[in-house]
Amino acid sequence: MEVRRVILLMMVGGGGAGAGAGSPQQWRKRVREPCKKLVLYFHDIIYNGHNGKNATSAIVGAPAWGNRTILAGQNHFGDVVVFDDPITLDNNLHSPPVGRAQGFYIYNKKDIFTSSLVFSFVFNCTHHRGTITFAGADPLMNKTRDISVIGGTGDFFMTRGVATLSTDAFEGQVYFRLRVDINLYECW
Amino acid sequence: MEVRRVILLMMVGGGGAGAGAGSPQQWRKRVREPCKKLVLYFHDIIYNGHNGKNATSAIVGAPAWGNRTILAGQNHFGDVVVFDDPITLDNNLHSPPVGRAQGFYIYNKKDIFTSSLVFSFVFNCTHHRGTITFAGADPLMNKTRDISVIGGTGDFFMTRGVATLSTDAFEGQVYFRLRVDINLYECW
Amino acid sequence: MEVRRVILLMMVGGGGAGAGAGSPQQWRKRVREPCKKLVLYFHDIIYNGHNGKNATSAIVGAPAWGNRTILAGQNHFGDVVVFDDPITLDNNLHSPPVGRAQGFYIYNKKDIFTSSLVFSFVFNCTHHRGTITFAGADPLMNKTRDISVIGGTGDFFMTRGVATLSTDAFEGQVYFRLRVDINLYECW
Numbered sequence: 001m002e003v004r005r006v007i008l009l010m011m012v013g014g015g016g017a018g019a020g021a022g023s024p025q026q027w028r029k030r031v032r033e034p035c036k037k038l039v040l041y042f043h044d045i046i047y048n049g050h051n052g053k054n055a056t057s058a059i060v061g062a063p064a065w066g067n068r069t070i071l072a073g074q075n076h077f078g079d080v081v082v083f084d085d086p087i088t089l090d091n092n093l094h095s096p097p098v099g100r101a102q103g104f105y106i107y108n109k110k111d112i113f114t115s116s117l118v119f120s121f122v123f124n125c126t127h128h129r130g131t132i133t134f135a136g137a138d139p140l141m142n143k144t145r146d147i148s149v150i151g152g153t154g155d156f157f158m159t160r161g162v163a164t165l166s167t168d169a170f171e172g173q174v175y176f177r178l179r180v181d182i183n184l185y186e187c188w
Numbered sequence: 189m190e191v192r193r194v195i196l197l198m199m200v201g202g203g204g205a206g207a208g209a210g211s212p213q214q215w216r217k218r219v220r221e222p223c224k225k226l227v228l229y230f231h232d233i234i235y236n237g238h239n240g241k242n243a244t245s246a247i248v249g250a251p252a253w254g255n256r257t258i259l260a261g262q263n264h265f266g267d268v269v270v271f272d273d274p275i276t277l278d279n280n281l282h283s284p285p286v287g288r289a290q291g292f293y294i295y296n297k298k299d300i301f302t303s304s305l306v307f308s309f310v311f312n313c314t315h316h317r318g319t320i321t322f323a324g325a326d327p328l329m330n331k332t333r334d335i336s337v338i339g340g341t342g343d344f345f346m347t348r349g350v351a352t353l354s355t356d357a358f359e360g361q362v363y364f365r366l367r368v369d370i371n372l373y374e375c376w
Numbered sequence: 377m378e379v380r381r382v383i384l385l386m387m388v389g390g391g392g393a394g395a396g397a398g399s400p401q402q403w404r405k406r407v408r409e410p411c412k413k414l415v416l417y418f419h420d421i422i423y424n425g426h427n428g429k430n431a432t433s434a435i436v437g438a439p440a441w442g443n444r445t446i447l448a449g450q451n452h453f454g455d456v457v458v459f460d461d462p463i464t465l466d467n468n469l470h471s472p473p474v475g476r477a478q479g480f481y482i483y484n485k486k487d488i489f490t491s492s493l494v495f496s497f498v499f500n501c502t503h504h505r506g507t508i509t510f511a512g513a514d515p516l517m518n519k520t521r522d523i524s525v526i527g528g529t530g531d532f533f534m535t536r537g538v539a540t541l542s543t544d545a546f547e548g549q550v551y552f553r554l555r556v557d558i559n560l561y562e563c564w
Contacts, residue, residue, distance in 0.1 A: 032345070032376065049440065058454045060437040060482070061248040061268055064237065064256040068440040078246045078270050080437055082454050082492075084485040102484045102513050103492045106248070108290045109272040116270075116291045118306060118494060120513040133511050133524050135321050135338060137290050137308035148321050148339025150511060151524025153538055157408070158561055162341055185346055185376070188408065188561075220533070220564065249436040249456055252425065252444040266436045266458050294436070296478045297460040304458075304479045306494060323509050323526060325478050325496035336509050336527025350529055373534055373564070 034161065035187035040121070040180050041168060042085045042101040043093045046071070048174055057083035061106075071173050075114075076107035087121060091168050091177060099123035105138065114139040117147060123155070130154015132182065134163055149184060160186040222349065223375035228309070228368050229356060230273045230289040231281045234259070236362055245271035249294075259361050263302075264295035275309060279356050279365060287311035293326065302327040305335060311343070318342015320370065322351055337372060348374040410537065411563035416497070416556050417544060418461045418477040419469045422447070424550055433459035437482075447549050451490075452483035463497060467544050467553060475499035481514065490515040493523060499531070506530015508558065510539055525560060536562040 047055035049069040059068040063078030072079050082104045086097035103119020120133045131154060136147025145165045152159035161184035169177040235243035237257040247256040251266030260267050270292045274285035291307020308321045319342060324335025333353045340347035349372035357365040423431035425445040435444040439454030448455050458480045462473035479495020496509045507530060512523025521541045528535035537560035545553040 047440070058439040060439050060454045060456050061270075062256075063246040063248050063270075064235070068438075077272075078248045080248050080268070080270070080456070082437075082439075082456070082482050082484045084453075084490070100485070102490065104482055104484070106270050106292055108270045108292070109288070114272070114290065116306070116308065118492070118511065120492065120511075122513045122515065131513050131522070131524075133513075133526070135306065135308075135323065135511065136341070137310045137319050137321075139310065146319070146341035148319075148341060150321070150338045150526045151536070151538075153512070153522035153524060157538065158536060160339070160346060162339075162345065249458075250444075251434040251436050251458075252423070265460075266434045268436050268456070268458070294458050294480055296458045296480070297476070302460070302478065304494070304496065323494065323496075323511065324529070325498045325507050325509075327498065334507070334529035336507075336529060338509070338526045348527070348534060350527075350533065 032185065034183040034185055036159070036161075036182075036184040038180075038182040038184075040087050040089065040098070040182065041091050041177055042087045042121075042180065043175070043177050044083055044085045045175050046081065046173060051174065056085045057081050060104075072107075074110045075112055077110040079107045081105050081107075083119070087123075091179070093177070098125040098127060103134075112139070113141050128155050130156045132156045132159065138165060140165075140167060149182065156184070158186065158188040159184045220373065222371040222373055224347070224349075224370075224372040226368075226370040226372075228275050228277065228286070228370065229279050229365055230275045230309075230368065231363070231365050232271055232273045233363050234269065234361065239362065244273045245269050248292075260295075262298045263300055265298040267295045269293050269295075271307070275311075279367070281365070286313040286315060291322075300327070301329050316343050318344045320344045320347065326353060328353075328355060337370065344372070346374065346376040347372045408561065410559040410561055412535070412537075412558075412560040414556075414558040414560075416463050416465065416474070416558065417467050417553055418463045418497075418556065419551070419553050420459055420461045421551050422457065422549065427550065432461045433457050436480075448483075450486045451488055453486040455483045457481050457483075459495070463499075467555070469553070474501040474503060479510075488515070489517050504531050506532045508532045508535065514541060516541075516543060525558065532560070534562065534564040535560045 045054050045056045047058040060082050061080030066072030085101040087099045088095040100122050105115040105117045107115045115138045117138050118135045120131045122131050132152045135150050138145050147163050149161035164181040166179045168179040233242050233244045235246040248270050249268030254260030273289040275287045276283040288310050293303040293305045295303050303326045305326050306323045308319045310319050320340045323338050326333050335351050337349040352369040354367045356367040421430050421432045423434040436458050437456030442448030461477040463475045464471040476498050481491040481493045483491050491514045493514050494511045496507045498507050508528045511526050514521050523539050525537035540557040542555045544555040
């Protein structure tokens with residue numbers, strides 16, 4: 001990818017900053033092709049006081065008007081949720097996990113559901129080893145939301161990109177499943 | 189920007205690692221010119237038990253000696269504050285917002301005011317669409333503080349850079365306004 | 377570093393995408409040489425209700441079954457810890473600090489010790505000025521763990537890389553010391 005990018009840039013440099021096959025405009029479009037693509041799912045089961053055995057996440061911070069076993073009113077504004085969720089290749093919670101999604105989200109708005117996310121995918125399977133780290137805003141009432149891939153290790157050494165989140169299932173205040181379309185634009 | 193950078197590098201490559209117009213020294217200086225600059229303000233009104241309607245942030249974590257309606261003693265060490273603050277083009281709280289600053293800060297030092305920040309600017313206006321994500325240390329008693337731009341989406345696809353924060357107003361423990369000078373050095 | 381990288385890439389471009397000294401395979405290996413290396417230590421003394429004077433970190437979020445003066449059961453799952461730890465050049469807590477490690481970690485797994493980390497090194501010494509910001513997953517029972525360097529300012533302007541953490545000392549639930557091998561692969 002890096003190689004291809006620079007070769008294209010050399011064309012641009014050689015041909016002048018003008019029109020033609022190697023024009024900056026075209027270059028832009030081509031550079032935005034991902035060097036690696038992944039589609040994964042992760043599954044979040046929120047602790048609600050009764051499901052300690054199955055829960056994969058827990059409320060650990062809450063605003064003055066909230067508590068830590070029920071998500072707060074006002075669109076959960078102020079709730080901090082820590083998770084360690086299984087990642088699967090398809091949308092089945094019971095498929096063999098390929099890794100764990102570990103991090104936290106914070107509901108940060110009173111008037112609609114929206115959150116800030118920081119988490120890593122920690123892979124430990126035959127397909128992938130290493131980590132991908134994500135950060136961004138997740139306005140979760142939108143059908144799709146883009147967040148940033150800010151780094152990686154192992155198979156994903158130094159990677160960067162954009163991940164598109166979509167809510168694949170949502171069952172009350174206990175279970176949700178996110179589909180993550182990861183597009184990496186920097187691969188080393 | 190990328191185009192210009194590489195062309196410069198080619199000059200360096202062609203001319204040898206020596207003196208002259210294309211010397212590494214000069215290249216460095218030019219590469220550090222931002223490819224995009226933005227100046228924005230955001231406004232934080234902290235929930236204090238009485239201002240639920242106007243508040244844009246809330247304490248959601250506190251140390252053992254603190255609580256969630258008053259910032260803790262010892263320079264607020266340990267307070268975790270979640271925010272969803274309006275972003276404006278000028279320093280007027282009542283100007284039409286161009287987006288929201290969403291994320292959190294954590295006061296992390298006992299002996300002086302300082303915090304860690306992770307947040308995104310979520311734009312939704314005619315000027316900008318997309319997000320910019322920031323992370324870093326904010327020693328807020330300094331006049332200016334540099335944090336990292338770690339990623340972006342939409343109009344700010346894959347961006348990186350440095351943002352300089354300065355406290356533009358500070359009214360007791362309820363309101364502050366930050367000026368953010370964003371300098372992006374990677375634009376796709 | 378950037379200069380060397382592009383010169384190598386030009387060799388690849390000129391020689392075709394084939395075998396020989398400048399083959400993509402070899403280029404990969406060389407690019408993965410760091411442009412800057414640092415080895416540093418930081419020291420974390422967790423507040424336990426009695427050590428307020430020495431403590432450099434504090435529990436600020438805890439799950440419903442935990443509290444903020446003792447790390448929670450189930451491998452501390454759900455504890456959020458804020459820190460402002462001294463950084464030293466060697467493994468001696470009493471060496472003169474070269475800066476502070478500021479940020480937080482969250483224990484995010486019930487069945488083993490593991491955490492998510494976001495923090496910055498804030499340097500203020502004759503050797504270094506500026507900041508380096510880190511994020512990633514820290515499965516702390518592993519001997520070494522790789523996290524991402526996601527940005528920097530000052531001497532570390534726009535840097536990226538990988539940092540390898542190892543637990544250099546661990547004394548009960550009050551003190552631990554991490555060794556951080558920082559390898560930067562993007563230097564501006």
